[in-house]
Amino acid sequence: NKNDQHDASIFSFRSFDPKDVSSINIQLAKVSSILHDKCYSKEEVIRLACEYLTFASAQSKLDLVDNFASFLNDGYSIESERDRPFKRNDPSDPSSDPADPADPQLVHAESDVMVEVESPKRLSESMIWNLQRTFYENRGAEAWTDNLVPNYITSNSYTAIVYAQIVASYIRDICCSRGTLRKPVTVIELGAGIGKFGFLLLQKLSEMEDVLPRISNDGNGHETSDSFPVRLIVSDFAEINVQYCLSHPSYKPFIENGWVDFVVLDVENLDAMHTLKLSGQQLFDVAGEAVVVVANYVFDSLRHEAFRCFENKLQVGRVAVKVPQDLADSDFSSGLPQQTHFDWTFSNFEIDRVDAHCPIETNLSDSTAKTYPSPQQCIPTSTSDRSLNQFIQRYAQSLDPSLSHVFLLPVGGFGCIERFLKRFGGSTLWIVGDKGHIVPEEFVSTDDPYLAYHQGALSANVNFHGLSYYVDEVGGVALHPQGYQSGDLKIGVFAFGQPVGQLDNTRAVIQSCLRFMPDDFLILQQSIDVSDLSTDSATPAQVHTMFELALSVLRLSSYDFEMFHKLRNVLVGPGRDMLKADMRSRVANELNKVWNNFYPTTNNHHSTFFSLKQLYLHGMRIYDS
Numbered sequence: 001n002k003n004d005q006h007d008a009s010i011f012s013f014r015s016f017d018p019k020d021v022s023s024i025n026i027q028l029a030k031v032s033s034i035l036h037d038k039c040y041s042k043e044e045v046i047r048l049a050c051e052y053l054t055f056a057s058a059q060s061k062l063d064l065v066d067n068f069a070s071f072l073n074d075g076y077s078i079e080s081e082r083d084r085p086f087k088r089n090d091p092s093d094p095s096s097d098p099a100d101p102a103d104p105q106l107v108h109a110e111s112d113v114m115v116e117v118e119s120p121k122r123l124s125e126s127m128i129w130n131l132q133r134t135f136y137e138n139r140g141a142e143a144w145t146d147n148l149v150p151n152y153i154t155s156n157s158y159t160a161i162v163y164a165q166i167v168a169s170y171i172r173d174i175c176c177s178r179g180t181l182r183k184p185v186t187v188i189e190l191g192a193g194i195g196k197f198g199f200l201l202l203q204k205l206s207e208m209e210d211v212l213p214r215i216s217n218d219g220n221g222h223e224t225s226d227s228f229p230v231r232l233i234v235s236d237f238a239e240i241n242v243q244y245c246l247s248h249p250s251y252k253p254f255i256e257n258g259w260v261d262f263v264v265l266d267v268e269n270l271d272a273m274h275t276l277k278l279s280g281q282q283l284f285d286v287a288g289e290a291v292v293v294v295a296n297y298v299f300d301s302l303r304h305e306a307f308r309c310f311e312n313k314l315q316v317g318r319v320a321v322k323v324p325q326d327l328a329d330s331d332f333s334s335g336l337p338q339q340t341h342f343d344w345t346f347s348n349f350e351i352d353r354v355d356a357h358c359p360i361e362t363n364l365s366d367s368t369a370k371t372y373p374s375p376q377q378c379i380p381t382s383t384s385d386r387s388l389n390q391f392i393q394r395y396a397q398s399l400d401p402s403l404s405h406v407f408l409l410p411v412g413g414f415g416c417i418e419r420f421l422k423r424f425g426g427s428t429l430w431i432v433g434d435k436g437h438i439v440p441e442e443f444v445s446t447d448d449p450y451l452a453y454h455q456g457a458l459s460a461n462v463n464f465h466g467l468s469y470y471v472d473e474v475g476g477v478a479l480h481p482q483g484y485q486s487g488d489l490k491i492g493v494f495a496f497g498q499p500v501g502q503l504d505n506t507r508a509v510i511q512s513c514l515r516f517m518p519d520d521f522l523i524l525q526q527s528i529d530v531s532d533l534s535t536d537s538a539t540p541a542q543v544h545t546m547f548e549l550a551l552s553v554l555r556l557s558s559y560d561f562e563m564f565h566k567l568r569n570v571l572v573g574p575g576r577d578m579l580k581a582d583m584r585s586r587v588a589n590e591l592n593k594v595w596n597n598f599y600p601t602t603n604n605h606h607s608t609f610f611s612l613k614q615l616y617l618h619g620m621r622i623y624d625s
Contacts (some may be wrong), residue, residue, distance in 0.1 A: 003123065005156040006429050009470075009545065013249070020074050020596070024135065037169070037391060038143070043594075067445065071120040072592070079574060084221050086360060093128045096327060097224065101487050102173075106231070107570070112620060113301055113324070113325040114325070114341055115322060115323060115324070115325045115328040116320055116321070116322050117321050117322065117323055117328055118320060118321040118336065118443055119320055120318040120319060120320040120343070121302050121318055121319065122306075122316060122317070122318055122319075122321075122413070123188050123303075123305055123306045123318075123319050123408075123449070124303040124307060124411050125209055126238060126307050126319055126321065127321060128336065128451075128458055129303050129375075129412075131303070131332050131336060132301055132458065133237070133537070134332070134335075134459070135333075135335040136237075137237075137238045138176075138240075138333055138334065139334075139335075140238065140240040140241055140455070141193070141194045141240070141241060141242070141244045141601075142246065143193070143457070144193045144194045144196075144291070144514070144601070145194065145601045146308075148454060148455040148456060149297075149454045149457055150297070150454065150459065150521075151193070151196075151513060152522070153191075153488075153518055153522050154197055154296035154297055154433050154518070154520065155196045155197045155200070155296075155351055155561075156521070156522075156557070156560045156563075157200055157204075157522070157557055157558040157560035157561070158518060158521040158556070158557050158558050158560060158599045159197070159200075159433070159436065160197060160200035160201050160203070160204045160558065161558040162514075162518060163201055163204075163294065163431055163433075163490075164201055164204035164205050164208065165513055166293055166429075166431060166493060166506065166509055166510055166513060167185075167187060167205065167213075167214055167230070167429075167431075167503040168199075168205065168208050168509075169506045169509035169510075169513050170185070170292060170314050170429050170503070170506045171212060171213055171230070171290075171413075172212075172505045173215060173498070173502055173504070173505045173506050174289055174498075175213040175229075175249075175291045176502070176505070177502040178214045178289070179212050179572050180215065180246070181214070181215045181216060181229055181289050181622075182215065182289065182299065183215065183288045183289045184215060184228065184229050184231040184289065185228055185229055185230055185231070185288050185289050185290050185292060185381075186231050186233060186286060186287060186288035186289050186291050186292070186295050186436045187200070187201070187231070187232045187233065187291075187292045187293075187294065187296050188232075188235060188265075188291065188292070188294065189233070189234055189294045189296075190234060190235055190236075190265065190267055190293060190294065190298045190416075191235075191236055191237070191267075191295065191296070191298040191301070191586045192234045192235055192236045192241065192242075192245060192297045193236060194239055194241065194244055194245065194248075194597075195234050195241075195244065195245030195248055195251070196599045197294075197296060198232060198234045198245070198260075198317035199248070199250050199254075199599050199601065200317050200597060201232070201294070201476075202230075202232050202260060203597060204231050204558070206228075206254075206259075207595075209228060211595070212228075212229050212230075213229055214227040214229065215227045215229055216300070216432055226418065228257070228259055229273060229289075231258075231259060231260070231286070232254070232259060232261075232263070233260075233262070233263055233283065233286075234246075234251075234260060234261070234262045234263075235262070235264070235265035235283075236264065236265070236490070237266040237267065237268075237511070238264075238265050239290055242262050242264050242277065243261065245262055246262045246277055246278075247496060247563045248599075249600075250598075250599050250600070255278065255474075258371060259573075260278075261276040261277060261278045261279055262276065262277040262278065262321060262324045263275070263276050263277060265283065267298070267302070267416045267419070268302070268415070268418040268518055270410070270420070270422075270423055279321070280561055284423045284424065287425075287426060289423050289427075290426065290427035290428065290429070290476060291424050291426070291427070291428045291429070291589040292428075292429045292430075292431065292433070293420060293428065293429070293430045293584065294431050294433075295413075295416075295430065295431070295432045295433070295434075295435055296415075296432075296433040296434070297433070297459070298416075298432075298434070299410045299412065299432060299434050299437060299461040299462045299467075300410075300434045300436065300460050300461070300462050301416075301417065301457070301458075301459055301460075302410060302413055302415075303410075303411055303412035304408045304410055304411060304412065304460045305392070305408065305409045305411050306344070306407075306408055306410060306449045307349065307392065307396065307405075307406070307407055307408075307409065307461075308321070308346050308404070308405070308406050308407075308446075309396055309401075309403075309404060310404050310408075311344075311404075311407040312394045312401055313348060314346075314348070314349040314350055314393065315346040315347060315349055315391075316346065316347060316349045317344055317345070317346050317448075317449060318341040318344070318345050318346070319343065319344055319345075320342070320343060320345075320348070321336075321340065321341075322340070322342075323336070323337055323339060323340050323341070324337070324342040326341050327339070328472025333415075334456055335455070335456020335457055336453075336456065337457065338453060340450070340453070342451065344449065348397075349382075349389075349392070356547070357526055359541060370377075372622060375422065383545055388411065388414070391473060392409065392468065393562040394473075395409070395466055395469050397442055397471075398469065400440070403444050404444065404446045405440065405445065406443055406445040406447060406448070406449055407437075407440075407443040407444065407445070407449075407463055407466065408443075408449055408462075409458050409463055410460070410463060410466070410467060413462070413467060414467075414470050417430065417470075417471070417474070417494075418474070419601055421474070421496060425497065426497050427495075427496070427497040427498045428496045428497055429493065429494070429495050429496075429506070430492075430493065430495075431491065431492075431493055431516070432462070432464075432492040432493075432494070433462075433489060433490070433491050433492075434462040434489070434490060434492075435452075435459070435461055435462065435489060435490065435492050436461045436462030436463060436464050436499045437462075437463055437464060437465060437490070438464045438482070438483070438484060438485050438490050439465060439482075439483065439484050440465050442484075443463070460465075462490070464490050464492045465616055465623070467492060467494075468482070468492065471494045471496075474496075475496065476494050476495060477494070477495050477496075477500050478489045478493070478495040479490065479493040479494065479495055479500075479507050479510050480492050480493045480510055480514060481504060481511065481514060483511075485514070485517060486517055486519060486520060487517055487518075487519020487520060487522070487523070488519055489517065489519045489522075490518070491512050491514060491518070491520055493506075508551045519561065521556075521557065524553075524556075524624050525560075525562070525563060525566065528553065528566060528567075531602050540578040543578045543579065544578075544579070544580075544583065546570060547570075547583060547587065548581065550567045550570050550571055551586070551587065551590055551612060553567065554567065554590055554594065555590070558597075558598050559593040559594045559596070560594075560597060560600045561597050561599075564591075571582070
């Protein structure tokens with residue numbers, strides 16, 4: 001009985017260990033199920049939110065708030081409901097809280113009949129993936145500038161410096177193994193959107209120019225006029241997004257230096273011609289000395305497959321898509337409605353025949369059947385490909401058979417890597433940043449798979465554990481730590497075509513950088529209470545200390561513009577007049593670095609720009625251009 005399961009999920013929060021992340025993630029999936037079923041009153045849902053938020057990470061809180069939005073009227077206060085008891089809407093119980101007939105959200109939930117717009121299909125074959133493409137094509141830059149999809153965690157200066165350090169260390173390793181660099185290393189950003197992260201990455205790499213290896217010649221013994229060892233290719237599958245990036249003024253100096261180019265790139269179809277916008281070259285003709293592929297929030301939007309390991313049996317998930325009846329005739333060009341419901345069914349996973357080189361049994365407890373083919377024989381391409389099905393079976397056998405697992409596999413990400421390996425070959429480094437799971441304990445569950453909703457778009461949790469397993473089978477190596485990573489954003493780094501013994505610099509930098517994850521930075525950024533840094537009625541010594549603290553946080557953020565936005569009232573406050581000349585000079589120098597990271601968009605804080613100007617002109621008393 002679903003309602004009994006929901007009751008258990010509500011009260012089980014109280015017995016959870018806050019550090020038990022896998023349990024909390026399982027609970028989030030249950031919460032999502034409750035919201036979709038709409039079998040609880042607003043008061044119950046809000047109480048459930050308060051229970052969950054005690055344990056949730058920052059990004060999970062944001063995701064959960066998105067899901068709760070449909071239950072709340074304008075002005076409805078969560079705080080006012082904290083101490084109210086749980087009461088199910090039961091007409092026979094006079095003590096229960098009746099539903100408010102004037103509440104349009106509740107009326108909508110009660111009156112609408114859910115209509116199936118797609119019958120059950122394997123997740124990778126569902127209509128939702130084509131609708132994803134339509135959503136991003138139609139929305140263009142608005143998907144990011146209007147904050148329809150999460151983006152700050154992978155579009156800030158701190159994340160950019162982490163990636164830049166990894167790229168720089170990889171360039172050093174390539175140079176050491178070959179003795180010299182004859183061509184730039186090509187860095188390709190997939191799914192660049194509005195191009196903010198690509199700009200920040202190139203900005204951070206340009207700041208390292210003096211310590212990066214130099215390009216010695218062009219391969220013919222001739223010195224090159226430009227020795228910068230990186231060429232960034234900003235790509236997106238939507239032409240409108242590529243044009244946005246190409247015309248953005250922040251890229252102008254990099255375009256003039258020849259350090260960046262742009263291309264329309266569909267990672268699901270690399271057989272087409274991909275002509276670079278500026279040079280006119282074909283993308284796969286400019287591989288350079290090596291290739292680095294950056295994929296932030298890309299794999300979570302590509303096709304996935306859903307599976308369940310239950311009682312030593314591997315089962316494949318099929319999903320039916322349902323929407324309210326009054327929306328059933330929509331073309332969903334603006335994305336799926338928030339009321340979309342997914343009905344999951346699972347059936348035994350079958351393999352059509354057994355190859356001699358890879359005997360497989362469907363019973364997961366029979367570990368003697370596990371035989372590995374060569375990497376060339378098991379590169380998966382599609383859900384109808386036998387090698388992929390065999391890989392899935394082997395991966396499931398690697399999980400603890402005593403536990404029930406519900407997991408996704410990013411088959412779209414598998415295919416993306418496979419296609420790049422075929423087209424580029426040689427030395428390739430992948431940096432994948434996405435929400436998801438690193439260790440299999442995080443998807444120990446018996447519940448339905450969870451898909452996050454983002455105001456029209458959907459995203460899945462990327463199974464980095466399965467991704468690492470796949471990379472290993474196709475001849476690559478995972479360079480990131482295999483243990484648990486804190487926060488929602490996980491970072492995976494994978495290398496191909498280069499012996500791991502020749503990647504010592506890269507591995508060392510990854511270990512160092514990932515001790516303080518971008519998600520840790522986000523938590524720090526969100527936890528800063530500027531009210532504690534008020535310079536009102538402060539003494540000169542206190543003002544000096546507050547400015548030192550603000551500058552320290554700015555430096556830690558790698559001079560992130562959003563961090564400055566949060567600290568602007570401190571820096572622009574009345575205490576600035578108490579600063580000595582040397583401190584004013586230091587602040588001005590730091591603000592220059594903040595300004596260099598500014599990537600204007602339509603939703604950027606214009607007030608922040610003027611705060612910066614005000615602080616520069618009046619607070620620091622520096623009036624030059």
